[in-house]
Amino acid sequence: MISDTNGEPGSQPSHARLPSLVALRCFEAAARAENFSRAADELHLTHGAISRAVRTLEDDLGLALFERRSRRVFLTEAGRKLFKAVHEGLGLIQQATRELRGSVRQAPLVVSCEPTLLMRWLIPRWPGFQAQHPGTSVHLVAGGGPVSFDAGIDLAIRRDDFIWPPSVHAEALFAEKTGPVCSPGQVAALFTSRSAQPRLRAGAVQLQTRTRPQAWQEWASASGQPLPTGKAQVFEHFYFSLQAAVAGLGVAIGPWHLVCDDIASGLLVAPMGFTEDGSRYHLLSPRAAGAAGPQAQLLAWLRSVS
Structure with missing residues (x-):
């Protein structure tokens, strides 16, 4: 009789079994x-999911990979040994994947862009890129915040209002400039011109957004203007607050690149002008662009139209 310790024919002994790849x-x-x-932010998981995955791995190996003290974690000697192997192994897989994807003819370059910037600035200018590079296939998708380049995204346009991993390559595109904007017909009701520099009236309705709740505070700090104390109306997305300004519902903080077309067409005005708030938009990628190719073409074009 065959002992149970031998397992099924062809099965691997426990010491040869690979841990969970996840x-x-x-x-x-x-x-x-x-x-x-x-790690949770990078992989779009919760802190608890990362903790459980590490604990599962430690239980599987039968040893500690991290030393936990004072709410911080530090790699143990075993953890450093495993990290070196896993990091190198994932790097080889990513490199092979990039090479295979690059070998596929006419594979589109997938570019993620913050939704309102995509809708109000990038898409209206996109025919210009297509005219300059008719042979380059690019797929534009909406997305914000941290980006995972292992999930089918090749490049991402993001404002530096969050910390990205050191492994991400960032190319600066343009500075963020903001200012109060409103419908031309609402200027007299929302602003006073008793001084050389127009100022917001005390009762001006502030149009705010949950996706960028500090927009008014950031503008006040950057411009040296007092924070308005009028009533506020809050919208779910930046796009809605700008549309509300066009409709005459109040005054919104308008980033230049999101409102420049509306200002040029006369839908919005910016009585107090625009001020750089210290942040910038960047083109993020897993590695630097070469001298040629779709990534280099897109980077050069974005800078030319900024």
């Missing part, structure tokens, strides 16, 4: 930053 990926991200929260 757990290894979570561990690699956590070990690279020595921070579970940053």
